[in-house]
Amino acid sequence: MPTKITIQPIKKHKTMSYLITPKGYKPILDLRQTELGIKQIKEFFQLNLSSELRLRRVTAPLFVLKGMGINDDLNGVERPVSFPIKDMGDVQAEVVHSLAKWKRLTLAEYHIEPGYGIYTDMNAIRADEELGNLHSLYVDQWDWERVITPQDRCIEFLKEIVNRIYAAMVRTEYMVYEMFPPIKPCLPDKLHFIHAEELRQLYPHLSAKEREHSIAKKYGAVFIIGIGCQLGDGKKHDGRAPDYDDYTTPGLNDLPGLNGDLIVWNHVLQRSIELSSMGIRVDKKALKYQLKLEEQEQRLELYFHKRLLEDTLPLSIGGGIGQSRLCMFYLRKAHIGEIQASIWPEDMRLTCKEHNIHLI
Numbered sequence: 001m002p003t004k005i006t007i008q009p010i011k012k013h014k015t016m017s018y019l020i021t022p023k024g025y026k027p028i029l030d031l032r033q034t035e036l037g038i039k040q041i042k043e044f045f046q047l048n049l050s051s052e053l054r055l056r057r058v059t060a061p062l063f064v065l066k067g068m069g070i071n072d073d074l075n076g077v078e079r080p081v082s083f084p085i086k087d088m089g090d091v092q093a094e095v096v097h098s099l100a101k102w103k104r105l106t107l108a109e110y111h112i113e114p115g116y117g118i119y120t121d122m123n124a125i126r127a128d129e130e131l132g133n134l135h136s137l138y139v140d141q142w143d144w145e146r147v148i149t150p151q152d153r154c155i156e157f158l159k160e161i162v163n164r165i166y167a168a169m170v171r172t173e174y175m176v177y178e179m180f181p182p183i184k185p186c187l188p189d190k191l192h193f194i195h196a197e198e199l200r201q202l203y204p205h206l207s208a209k210e211r212e213h214s215i216a217k218k219y220g221a222v223f224i225i226g227i228g229c230q231l232g233d234g235k236k237h238d239g240r241a242p243d244y245d246d247y248t249t250p251g252l253n254d255l256p257g258l259n260g261d262l263i264v265w266n267h268v269l270q271r272s273i274e275l276s277s278m279g280i281r282v283d284k285k286a287l288k289y290q291l292k293l294e295e296q297e298q299r300l301e302l303y304f305h306k307r308l309l310e311d312t313l314p315l316s317i318g319g320g321i322g323q324s325r326l327c328m329f330y331l332r333k334a335h336i337g338e339i340q341a342s343i344w345p346e347d348m349r350l351t352c353k354e355h356n357i358h359l360i
Contacts, residue, residue, distance in 0.1 A: 019133060019335075019351055020132075020270075021334070022270070025268070027358065028182050028332050034333075034339070036179075037176065037327065037330070038339060040179060041172060041175075041327050044172055045168060048168035048171055048172065053117060053144065053146055054115060054146070055118055055119040056116070057119055058106060058118045059120065060121065061099075062095060063095045065093055066080075066082060068304060069302025069303055070102050071094050071096055072100045072241060078097065078128045079127060079128055082095070083095075095124065095125045096122070098122060098139070098141070098320055099122050100143075100244040100245075100320075103120075103143060103145035103316075103318055104281060104313050105304065105307065107145055108313050112314070114149045114152075117147060118144065119142050121140070121142065122139070122141050124140075125139070126139055133335050133336065134273055134328075136337065136340060136342045140322070140323040141323055142321045143320050144319060145317070147314045147315065148316055153249070153280055153283065155251035158225075158279070158280055158317070159193060161278070162262065162278065166221065170185075170187050173185045176330045176331070186267060187264065188219065188221055191223055192219040195225045195251075195257065196231060197229075197231050197232055198253070199212075199237070200237070203215075208237045208238060212272045213272045216263050216264060216272035217265050220264065221264045222262075222263055222272075223262050225255075225257050225258075226251070226255060226257030226259070227245070227259055228241075228257070228259065229255075238261070242293065243290065243296075243299060243304075245280075246282045246283070246286045247290070248286055248293070257279075258280035259277075259278065259280060262275050266329060268333070273325060273329065275325055275326055277319055278318065278319020278320070279317065279319065280317045281315070281316045281318060282308070283308075283315060284308060287308055287309070324336050324339045327339045334355075334357050335352060335357045337359035337360060338357065338360065342360075344359055
């Protein structure tokens with residue numbers, strides 16, 4: 001029988017968050033086991049990711065200078081946390097949202113050859129997140145980037161890389177089962193691929209998020225291609241900054257997009273969750289075209305964008321894989337706050353406690 005869930009409204013200033021509270025929820029692991037599981041998952045998965053994609057670990061920044069075009073703009077509306085640097089004349093620095101562009105600069109600096117890349121532990125603050133079961137102010141993910149050739153800029157290569165990452169996820173789930181036998185593996189052996197436009201046509205009367213729930217429940221694990229491109233109804237499945245992922249070059253079934261999101265069905269929450277976002281990055285042509293579409297051509301004057309236009313950055317593919325979300329999924333937790341220490345509204349903490357959800 002599927003788990004019954006209740007969506008609890010959580011009041012907060014001017015807006016409203018929603019908390020999913022699975023009926024009869026009881027954590028499989030206690031706090032000590034959970035911490036051990038988190039450690040083992042992170043160590044095991046990053047080794048598998050590194051070997052699958054031939055990535056070397058590098059050290060990452062927590063903040064970058066404002067106005068360089070390096071910080072990830074996400075959907076273009078989220079405000080980065082910023083602060084003045086006293087010893088540099090109060091020039092502003094921004095806490096990173098992710099390292100999507102920084103990684104490409106690092107590939108150039110390290111002179112990484114095609115077929116190889118880098119990964120890093122990325123820690124970020126996203127102050128505008130809608131807090132809930134899956135979203136926190138604190139973001140931790142494995143950010144990775146790999147140098148590719150012009151011939152690799154195609155949908156077949158994207159799918160190959162996605163399948164390698166998914167294979168590492170499946171192996172990690174089995175490792176968790178070996179550690180904690182009550183946690184039964186649930187990921188399917190094969191990942192299903194579908195374009196966002198095909199998904200829209202399959203479920204024309206559902207919202208984008210409802211389509212994700214439906215397709216993930218059907219297949220267990222899905223990669224949705226074309227995140228950020230305009231669909232047949234004139235809308236986007238989800239937002240994506242126009243200056244890193246290529247979401248306009250023709251790909252699957254000649255539909256636009258060489259990027260996507262990897263989502264799985266979460267049996268605890270009875271909904272889909274996104275574990276990874278990735279894509280083949282823009283070349284000069286795609287960069288100019290996508291910035292024009294979004295009316296952001298002024299960004300071409302920024303440091304990162306000039307480097308790309310001057311051919312001093314390599315072609316690449318890259319993405320991010322949520323560490324806390326991955327652990328949350330493997331350890332069958334109901335809330336990301338059971339995995340990471342963060343700040344939560346007091347009424348959310350109280351509601352979680354009433355439903356046996358122990359936030360760290």
